[in-house]
Structure formats: structure tokens, C-alpha cells
Amino acid sequence: MQFVEPTLNLSVILPIIILTFSTLLLMFVDFWVPDERKDITGWLSLFPLGGALTATFFQWDTIKGAFNSSVLQDNFSTYLSILYLITGMLSVLISIGYIRKRGHGRSEYYFLMLFSLVGMMLMGMANDLLIVFLALELLSIPLYIMSGFDRTDLNSEESALKYFLLGAFSSGFLVFGIALIYGAVGSTALPDIAEGIATSGTVGLAGIAMLLVGFMFKVGTVPFHMWTPDVYQGAPTSVTAFMSVGAKVAGFAALMRVLISSMGSMDEKWIPALAVIAAATMIVGNIAALTQTNIKRLLAYSSIAHAGYILMAVTASTKSDDGVGAALFYMMTYMFTNLGAFAAVMAMERFSGNKQLDLDDYKGMGKHNFAFAIVMMLLMFSLTGIPLTGGFVGKFYVFKTALEADLVWLVIIAALTSVVSAFYYMRVVFNMFMFDGEIDMPTVPNALKLVMAVAAIATLVLGVLPADWYTIAQNALMTTGG
Amino acid sequence: MGHPIVFLILATVAVFAAIGMLTSRNAVHSALYLVLNFCTVAVFYLVLNAPFISMVQITVYAGAIVVLFLFVIMLLGADQLPKASSNGGLQYILAIFATAGLATALILQLSGFGDGTAKPESALDASPEAIGTLLFQDYVFPFEITSLILLVAMMSLIVFKAQKRKKQDG
Amino acid sequence: MTIAQLYIPVAVLFGISIFFALLLPILSKILGPNRPGGRKGEAYESGIVAVGNAQKRLPVKFYRIAILFILFDIDIIFLFPYAIAMKKLGLFGLWSMLIFVVIFVLGDIWVWKRGVLEWE
Numbered sequence: 001m002q003f004v005e006p007t008l009n010l011s012v013i014l015p016i017i018i019l020t021f022s023t024l025l026l027m028f029v030d031f032w033v034p035d036e037r038k039d040i041t042g043w044l045s046l047f048p049l050g051g052a053l054t055a056t057f058f059q060w061d062t063i064k065g066a067f068n069s070s071v072l073q074d075n076f077s078t079y080l081s082i083l084y085l086i087t088g089m090l091s092v093l094i095s096i097g098y099i100r101k102r103g104h105g106r107s108e109y110y111f112l113m114l115f116s117l118v119g120m121m122l123m124g125m126a127n128d129l130l131i132v133f134l135a136l137e138l139l140s141i142p143l144y145i146m147s148g149f150d151r152t153d154l155n156s157e158e159s160a161l162k163y164f165l166l167g168a169f170s171s172g173f174l175v176f177g178i179a180l181i182y183g184a185v186g187s188t189a190l191p192d193i194a195e196g197i198a199t200s201g202t203v204g205l206a207g208i209a210m211l212l213v214g215f216m217f218k219v220g221t222v223p224f225h226m227w228t229p230d231v232y233q234g235a236p237t238s239v240t241a242f243m244s245v246g247a248k249v250a251g252f253a254a255l256m257r258v259l260i261s262s263m264g265s266m267d268e269k270w271i272p273a274l275a276v277i278a279a280a281t282m283i284v285g286n287i288a289a290l291t292q293t294n295i296k297r298l299l300a301y302s303s304i305a306h307a308g309y310i311l312m313a314v315t316a317s318t319k320s321d322d323g324v325g326a327a328l329f330y331m332m333t334y335m336f337t338n339l340g341a342f343a344a345v346m347a348m349e350r351f352s353g354n355k356q357l358d359l360d361d362y363k364g365m366g367k368h369n370f371a372f373a374i375v376m377m378l379l380m381f382s383l384t385g386i387p388l389t390g391g392f393v394g395k396f397y398v399f400k401t402a403l404e405a406d407l408v409w410l411v412i413i414a415a416l417t418s419v420v421s422a423f424y425y426m427r428v429v430f431n432m433f434m435f436d437g438e439i440d441m442p443t444v445p446n447a448l449k450l451v452m453a454v455a456a457i458a459t460l461v462l463g464v465l466p467a468d469w470y471t472i473a474q475n476a477l478m479t480t481g482g
Numbered sequence: 483m484g485h486p487i488v489f490l491i492l493a494t495v496a497v498f499a500a501i502g503m504l505t506s507r508n509a510v511h512s513a514l515y516l517v518l519n520f521c522t523v524a525v526f527y528l529v530l531n532a533p534f535i536s537m538v539q540i541t542v543y544a545g546a547i548v549v550l551f552l553f554v555i556m557l558l559g560a561d562q563l564p565k566a567s568s569n570g571g572l573q574y575i576l577a578i579f580a581t582a583g584l585a586t587a588l589i590l591q592l593s594g595f596g597d598g599t600a601k602p603e604s605a606l607d608a609s610p611e612a613i614g615t616l617l618f619q620d621y622v623f624p625f626e627i628t629s630l631i632l633l634v635a636m637m638s639l640i641v642f643k644a645q646k647r648k649k650q651d652g
Numbered sequence: 653m654t655i656a657q658l659y660i661p662v663a664v665l666f667g668i669s670i671f672f673a674l675l676l677p678i679l680s681k682i683l684g685p686n687r688p689g690g691r692k693g694e695a696y697e698s699g700i701v702a703v704g705n706a707q708k709r710l711p712v713k714f715y716r717i718a719i720l721f722i723l724f725d726i727d728i729i730f731l732f733p734y735a736i737a738m739k740k741l742g743l744f745g746l747w748s749m750l751i752f753v754v755i756f757v758l759g760d761i762w763v764w765k766r767g768v769l770e771w772e
Contacts, residue, residue, distance in 0.1 A: 001607060001611070001612045001615045001616075002615075003615045003618070003619055003737070003740045003741055003742075003745075004619055005619075005744045006618075006619055006620065006622055013623075020630065024755070024758055027758070027762050028758075028762070031765060066623070067620075067622065067623040068620055070620075070623060070624070071623060106640075108637055108640055108766075111637065112634065112637060115630060115633070115634050118630065122627065128624075130621070130624050131623070131624055131627070134624050134627045134628065134631065135627070137631050138627060138630055138631050138634065141631065141634045141635060141638065142634055142637075144638075145634075145637070145638045145641060148641065151641075183588075183591070183592075184591065201587075201591060202587040202590070202591065203587050203588060203591045206584060206587055528659055533658075533659065534732070534733060537732070538729050541725055541728070541729065542722070542725055542726065542729060545725060546718075546721055546722035546725040546726075547722065549718055549721065549722070550715075550718050550719070550722060553710065553714060553715050553718045554715075556709065556710045557709060557710050557711075557712060557714075557715060558709070559709040610732065610733050610736045610737075611733070611736045611737045611740075613733045614733030614734055614735075614736050614737030614738075614740075614741065615737050615740060615741070617730075617733055617734070618734070618737070618741050618744065618745045618748055622748050625730065625748065625752060626748070626751055626752060626755075628726075628730070628752075629751070629752040629753075629755040629756050630755060632723050632726060632727065632755075632756055632759065633755055633756065633758070633759035635719070635723060636719075636720070636723055636756075636759040636760065636762075636763050637759065637762070637763070638719075639716050639719055639720070639763055639768045640763070640766060640768055642712055642713070642715060642716045642719075642768070643716075643766070643767065643768050
């Protein structure tokens with residue numbers, strides 16, 4: 001067998017190289033940071049993210065493949081990389097004080113987060129099932145560790161163990177699916193699969209089904225959502241914020257790339273399946289959220305419900321031109337809103353220590369800290385989808401694309417469940433403004449204030465002037481080869 | 483494919499080892515059955531002209547993974563399992579149906595009677611040298627990602643680090 | 653000759669080693685004098701009579717070693733095909749392997765310096 005050097009095109013993975021190697025550097029710089037001042041490592045970890053973000057911005061509008069086109073750089077991946085890196089920056093900001101306060105003072109938290117981000121970025125770029133799998137592992141393994149970071153807290157331990165076991169189980173499904181598709185088609189590269197999948201028969205179909213199960217576990221859609229509430233509740237809140245956005249968006253990124261660019265010809269087979277899952281996710285997520293009293297659990301069910309809306313756009317994406325754009329735009333609004341909401345939860349949590357926050361703890365917030373209450377209200381409005389917030393515009397485009405794809409029944413369910421969701425989101429708002437209560441709230445640290453302000457402003461901007469941003473999301477097109 | 487008799491003997495051993503692993507009430511015995519199963523599968527790979535995979539199977543699975551299993555068993559002191567409570571028949575029936583369905587599809591596909599047409603090349607060169615060439619030619623990027631995954635897994639060791647008691651913080 | 657046939661000497665060696673491993677204990681069992689009973693089954697004069705089960709729970713620190721072992725195992729798995737095809741792969745292969753190994757070793761050093769390997 002002759003050896004031919006592969007073409008490298010390192011510019012494609014430049015952001016990843018920057019992020020990886022500066023993180024490795026940081027790991028060793030960290031040895032000179034004294035134990036009681038590990039905040040410094042947190043602040044320093046913004047530099048790898050910033051470097052990668054800069055490199056990513058320059059990639060916009062260039063389409064290239066590297067390593068035999070097994071990784072692709074197109075606007076789709078660039079857009080998503082920017083989303084992940086912003087998620088990473090905001091997550092680092094909300095983590096710094098939190099990690100110190102809870103007595104961890106351990107810097108590996110930041111390294112794990114950065115490596116997880118490398119995995120997420122690869123998820124968007126992967127054009128080969130092998131890379132999809134490796135990226136998924138690279139993104140998940142740090143999350144398993146991070147969700148068990150609060151070692152003295154049993155909830156955190158439970159969360160890590162549940163996440164790890166179910167995550168490993170779902171990876172098993174994914175690998176099995178990849179193996180079956182390889183068996184049916186003879187390749188793991190997405191372009192080859194696109195060619196061979198239509199004639200691959202039952203085994204190919206079984207492979208697609210298993211692949212879908214694996215992805216659905218990762219993004220947490222019904223009926224594979226069981227782990228989500230427990231994991232989100234038990235994990236340290238900063239980790240919950242990070243994974244509820246990052247892991248979910250990354251899962252959808254790879255799902256969209258795999259489904260649309262390699263299995264588009266089979267869409268009459270997977271559209272019904274996805275549509276049913278999306279409907280079930282929206283219904284179960286929203287209705288289960290109604291009965292929650294713990295704020296983190298409530299946000300967990302809400303994130304399940306949002307996965308349903310994103311999935312609706314994915315379902316419509318082969319029939320409607322705007323499907324991918326709508327999903328990407330929705331992810332952007334979801335990212336800012338959800339990170340802001342979790343930041344707001346953390347701002348309250350600090351004084352409560354290990355105690356879990358209930359909805360009742362928000363009673364009287366409107367009088368106690370008006371600005372905080374207004375921001376929280378805005379974020380809740382956005383999660384509900386009330387006009388003039390990003391959430392509304394996101395839902396609007398998702399509904400529109402689903403209508404274009406003739407999924408009327410799905411849109412009806414989505415609209416009805418949105419109304420249902422108003423009940424539980426508004427309970428938070430009512431608790432803040434309509435009731436009196438004792439609030440034992442700490443002074444909110446500046447980093448958290450910053451994140452909440454960014455989230456609130458982004459939510460407003462996306463809600464009031466969405467046109468330009470939506471155009472960007474629409475231009476984030478997927479390509480099939482470089 | 484090697485001689486059918488070799489296959490039959492190995493297949494019998496593999497299946498019985500798998501059954502033994504599932505039914506044994508002593509967890510250490512289960513792990514040892516698993517080693518036997520891994521070893522027979524390794525010989526399968528060898529018979530199928532894939533010596534590298536065979537070696538991986540022995541070193542990683544029969545070696546390292548089983549060591550991990552045994553360690554977990556000993557860490558938990560769980561070498562004797564209590565009588566398992568039955569979860570009802572539905573689970574078994576569903577599992578059997580799913581397995582049978584998948585098996586049928588695979589058998590049909592691989593024997594050429596299936597509804598699919600595409601198939602992987604049957605005469606792949608699976609010698610260690612060919613694998614090395616392929617690894618650095620087509621799969622050099624996944625290969626480098628693997629090192630990152632190993633790094634992250636190594637960082638997880640910190641979880642097992644004996645920690646100083648958490649200080650009482652304000 | 654198929655690849656499997658190339659490994660027949662390995663199989664023979666395997667068989668011989670098993671044969672000898674079994675042969676010696678069995679021979680000593682058969683040939684050696686064997687008079688059990690009496691005080692021979694008890695603990696030695698000053699010893700304490702054994703209590704409880706020999707199987708004790710291991711401390712979790714052993715597990716760290718087990719995980720390190722499996723990681724190095726996987727590292728070796730990748731070194732093996734490289735070693736065989738090394739000449740052909742040339743400088744490109746060397747650099748790729750170096751990056752791989754360096755990242756892995758950096759992880760080792762980090763874990764070491766963080767005191768994970770300390771045995772208290």
C-alpha cells in the first residue's frame with residue numbers, strides 16, 4: 001500500500017489549533033498561579049477563546065475542506081463556532097466567582113470547558129461520521145467530569161453518574177448506527193453516504209434510526225430526555241448553563257449536517273420520525289415544566305421544550321429553504337436567553353449555598369432589586385416567545401419555515417405548547433412583582449452583571465431589529481464538500 | 483474465512499462464555515467469562531485476516547478493560563450479586579424481537595439477498611502496515627483528536643484525587 | 653497463505669506454554685508426598701487464626717492506576733501500526749506521531765504535577 005501525504009489545509013482548523021494549544025499552554029502557566037487565586041486562570045482562559053474567535057471571524061465566507069474533506073469550513077460551521085465561543089466566554093465569566101465561592105478553587109474546570117468547546121466546534125465542522133463521534137466524545141467527557149465537580153454535594157455526584165452512564169449508552173447507539181451505515185454504504189464520509197444511502201436498504205435504515213437515537217439522547221428530546229432534569233439540577237449551575245446551551249447546539253449542529261447533507265434523499269423516511277419526536281418533546285417538556293417548583297428543574301424542562309422547537313426547524317429543513325437558517329437563528333436567541341437565565345439563577349444562589357432554589361425564593365424581587373427583576377422578566381418573556389424579544393422572532397421564523405414545509409399540525413402543537421409555557425415562565429415573573437417576600441440576595445458580582453446585561457441587550461436587539469441577524473443566519477449555509 | 487470447524491468451535495465457546503457472563507452470580511466469574519469471550523472474538527478477527535484488530539482486542543479489551551471491571555468489582559466489594567428481581571417479561575420480549583429483526587436484516591444484507599446494493603469492499607488489506615498507512619493518510623486528523631480525548635480522560639483522574647477537606651467558606 | 657496461517661507458530665507457542673503451566677503443578681501434585689491433616693492445616697505457631705473473608709474492598713486510589721494503565725494501553729495501540737509503517741510514513745508520520753505523543757505526555761506531566769499520582 002502506497003502512502004500519500006494528505007493535503008493539510010491547516011487554515012480550516014486554525015481556530016481549533018489556537019484553542020487547543022493555548023489551552024495546553026494555560027494548563028502549565030496555571031502551575032505558577034497560587035491555589036487561592038485560581039480566578040486568574042479563569043480570566044486568562046478568555047484569551048484562548050478570544051484568539052479562536054478572532055480566527056473564526058476571518059473564516060466567514062470561505063469554503064474549504066481539509067483532511068480529505070473530513071472537516072469542512074463553511075458558513076454553517078463558522079457561524080456555529082462563533083456561537084460556541086461566545087457561549088464559552090459567557091460561561092467562563094459566570095463561572096469564575098461561582099467556582100471560587102463554592103470552595104472548588106480548582107482550575108481544571110476551565111481547561112475542561114475549553115476542551116469541551118474544541119469538541120463542539122468540531123461537531124459543526126465534521127463531514128465524516130468518525131469525526132462526529134470523536135467530537136461528540138471530546139465534548140461529552142469534560143461535561144461528565146464537570147457536572148460532578150461539586151464533590152461534597154450528593155446531587156452533583158448523582159448528576160455526574162447519571163449523565164455519564166446515559167451518555168455512554170447513547171454513544172453506544174451512535175457508534176452502532178455508524179457501524180451499520182458503514183456496513184451498508186462502505187464509507188463513513190458524508191458525501192459517500194449521500195451517494196449510497198438511498199440503495200442501502202434495511203441495514204442503512206436501521207443505521208439511520210440508531211444514529212438518530214444517539215443524537216436525540218444528546219440533545220435531550222422526548223422520549224430520550226429522562227436524564228435532563230436530574231443532571232441539570234444536580235450539576236453546578238455554571239456547568240448546567242454551559243451544557244444546556246453548548247452541548248445542545250452542538251448536538252443539533254452535527255444532526256443537521258448528517259441528516260441534510262448526507263441523508264437528504266431519505267427525508268420521506270426521517271421527517272415523520274423527527275416530526276413526532278418534536279411534537280412529543282414540545283408537549284412533554286412544556287407540560288412537565290408546569291409542575292416544577294425548583295428553578296433549575298424548571299429551566300431543564302424548558303430546555304427540553306426548546307429542543308423541540310429547534311427540532312421542528314430541522315424537520316422542515318429539507319422542504320423549506322429557510323429551515324437551517326431558522327434553526328440557527330433560534331439557537332442564537334436560545335443561547336443568549338438561556339445563559340442569561342442561568343446567570344440570574346446563579347446570582348440568587350450564592351447566598352443560599354448548597355440549598356436548591358425554589359420559585360418562591362423570587363417573591364418580592366421586584367421591590368428588592370428592580371433592575372435584576374426587569375432583566376429576569378425580559379429573559380422569561382424571551383423564553384416564552386413574547387413579541388419584542390429574541391425568543392419571539394426565533395419562534396416566528398421556526399413556525400414560518402415549518403408552515404412552508406407543510407407541517408401544519410406540528411405548528412399548531414408548537415403554538416399551543418408555547419401558550420402553555422407562558423404559565424410557568426410567568427409564574428416566575430408574578431412571584432417577583434406580585435408578591436412580597438424576604439429576599440436574601442447577595443451583591444451581584446460584576447461578571448454576572450455583565451453576562452446578564454449582555455444577555456438582556458442581545459435578547460432585545462434580536463427581538464427589535466432581527467433582520468440583519470436573521471440574514472446572517474440564513475447565509476450560514478451548509479456545503480457538501482470543499 | 484478459516485476452516486468452518488474452527489469457526490464452529492470458537493462460536494460455541496463465544497456464545498457459552500457470553501451466556502456464562504450473564505448468568506453467573508459471582509461478579510468476578512462474570513468478568514473472567516468476559517475475558518474468555520474477548521479472547522475467542524480475538525481469534526475470530528485473526529481468522530478473518532485482521533491481526534491488528536485481534537491484537538487490540540487482546541491488549542485493550544481482554545487486558546485493560548477487564549482490569550477496570552475487576553477493580554470496580556473489588557472497589558465496591560460487589561463480588562456476590564443478590565438474586566436479581568425480574569423486571570417483567572415485556573422487556574425480554576421486546577429485546578428478543580429487536581435483536582431478531584436486526585439479525586435478519588444483517589444476515590439478508592450480508593448474504594446478498596437483502597434490499598440493499600452497496601457493500602464495503604470485501605478484500606480489504608487489514609495488515610498492521612496497511613492500517614498504519616491508512617491511519618496517517620486518511621485518518622490523521624481523527625488520530626490527533628484521539629490524543630485530545632485521552633488527555634481529557636487523563637484529566638478526569640483529578641476526580642479521584644484524595645482531596646483535602648473543603649474549607650468552611652463564607 | 654492467509655494471515656491467520658502466519659500466526660500458527662504463535663498458536664503453537666501459546667499451546668506449549670499452557671501445557672507447561674499445567675504440567676508442573678499437576679506433576680508435583682501427583683509425585684509429591686501428600687499427607688494432609690492434623691496441625692498442618694492450622695496457622696503457624698505464633699500466627700493468628702484467620703478471621704473473615706480474604707476479599708477486602710480496595711481503596712479507590714488503585715483505580716487511578718487502572719485508568720492510567722488503560723490510557724497508556726490505547727497510546728501503545730496507536731504506536732504499534734506507526735512503528736510497522738514508520739519508514740514509509742517518513743517525516744510526515746513522525747510529526748503526526750510527535751504531536752499525538754506530546755499532547756498525551758503533556759497530560760501525564762500535568763496529572764503528575766497536580767499530585768494525582770501521590771500515594772498517601
